[in-house]
Amino acid sequence: MGYDRLALFEALKNKEDITLLALESSCDETAAAIVKNGRQVLSGCIASQIELHRKYGGVVPEIASREHVRAINALIDEALAQANIGLEGIDGIAVTCGPGLVGALLVAVSTAKALAFALNKPLVAVNHIEGHICANFIQYPELTPPFVCLIASGGHSHIVCVEDYCKYRILGATRDDAAGEVLDKIARVLALPYPGGPALEKLAIKGNETALARPGHFLSGEHYDFSFSGLKTHMINQIMKSKKSGEVPPEDAAASFQYWVMSALVSKTVQAAKDMGVHKIALCGGVAANKRLRQELFSRADGREVYIPDAALCTDNAAMIGSAGYYRLLAGETADMQLNAIPSQEL
Numbered sequence: 092m093g094y095d096r097l098a099l100f101e102a103l104k105n106k107e108d109i110t111l112l113a114l115e116s117s118c119d120e121t122a123a124a125i126v127k128n129g130r131q132v133l134s135g136c137i138a139s140q141i142e143l144h145r146k147y148g149g150v151v152p153e154i155a156s157r158e159h160v161r162a163i164n165a166l167i168d169e170a171l172a173q174a175n176i177g178l179e180g181i182d183g184i185a186v187t188c189g190p191g192l193v194g195a196l197l198v199a200v201s202t203a204k205a206l207a208f209a210l211n212k213p214l215v216a217v218n219h220i221e222g223h224i225c226a227n228f229i230q231y232p233e234l235t236p237p238f239v240c241l242i243a244s245g246g247h248s249h250i251v252c253v254e255d256y257c258k259y260r261i262l263g264a265t266r267d268d269a270a271g272e273v274l275d276k277i278a279r280v281l282a283l284p285y286p287g288g289p290a291l292e293k294l295a296i297k298g299n300e301t302a303l304a305r306p307g308h309f310l311s312g313e314h315y316d317f318s319f320s321g322l323k324t325h326m327i328n329q330i331m332k333s334k335k336s337g338e339v340p341p342e343d344a345a346a347s348f349q350y351w352v353m354s355a356l357v358s359k360t361v362q363a364a365k366d367m368g369v370h371k372i373a374l375c376g377g378v379a380a381n382k383r384l385r386q387e388l389f390s391r392a393d394g395r396e397v398y399i400p401d402a403a404l405c406t407d408n409a410a411m412i413g414s415a416g417y418y419r420l421l422a423g424e425t426a427d428m429q430l431n432a433i434p435s436q437e438l
């Protein structure tokens with residue numbers, strides 16, 4: 092008998108509690124989690140590859156894939172053990188299918204397919220960006236749509252209106268570099284270690300964020316799109332000039348650049364919420380771990396409710412995939428054995 096995803100969904104439809112095993116391997120973190128009813132994390136395990144990639148100054152895709160293969164089975168065992176549950180106790184498997192590095196994505200996708208087939212349980216495909224948004228549902232059990240959400244990660248900068256579960260309206264996105272990407276690039280020019288975002292944040296604490304004049308043109312326009320490449324070029328020119336003259340201390344460059352990026356993210360996000368008449372604003376994605384970004388949003392939210400997951404839920408993890416997978420499963424969206432990695436999948 093073959094794998095019948097519709098029959099598997101039918102069998103699950105009226106079940107009161109749904110517990111999912113969630114897997115994530117889209118970039119340089121292998122992660123497994125057990126999540127109940129989309130909001131309750133029974134366990135979450137992560138194997139970070141940061142140390143391996145650091146000497147190359149960024150993620151090396153081939154190394155990432157191999158490390159995912161090495162790590163994933165043990166992580167699943169660990170997640171099950173921590174949740175005190177066996178494979179028979181889970182109701183389905185949620186997995187990130189995109190966007191991300193194709194070889195990396197394929198590791199969790201193949202593992203999830205094999206498990207779903209062997210256990211004869213539903214398989215749910217999750218978009219990584221949607222996963223980041225759903226981290227908010229884990230942190231805030233009371234949070235319900237609609238809300239405006241800023242997703243700021245290494246690969247994505249989007250402002251989205253979460254109109255309902257699984258229903259997103261993209262209001263704006265980056266036109267060039269993502270927020271995390273541009274922080275990583277400037278950090279590299281400042282000779283800071285990978286990943287640059289946290290290193291830049293640390294250096295910025297000692298700096299003056301108004302030390303350097305911000306180029307004026309980059310925020311213009313009524314739209315909610317971002318453009319960071321002009322800011323990046325401007326900052327690189329300043330840093331290069333200063334290498335000879337020494338007039339810009341690195342901590343001032345870090346603080347100023349961090350402030351430029353964070354204030355651009357916040358002003359567009361708050362404007363979007365205002366224009367949409369939405370009273371809740373959420374943040375997610377690795378850059379949302381940044382304290383300066385959090386502080387800036389709180390101070391400019393203008394009475395709106397602010398939702399920001401803990402740093403560990405902002406950076407890549409599997410619990411967020413379990414949350415998103417739960418809502419996709421409730422909507423009847425299951426995958427079959429044809430599921431493939433989709434490296435440039437849109438939200």
Ligand code: KG4
Pocket residue numbers: 118243244245246247270271272274275286287288289292376377378379380381382405406407
């Ligand atoms: O969401 P994420 O873990 O992976 C992607 O899906 O891309 O985001 C990683 C990005 C990197 O660019 C990293 O430098 C940035 O998030 N990041 C930070 C901080 N922590 C991680 N950026 C600024 N401040 C931080 N504390």
Ligand code: ZN
Pocket residue numbers: 219223244245376377406407
């Ligand atoms: Zn991510």
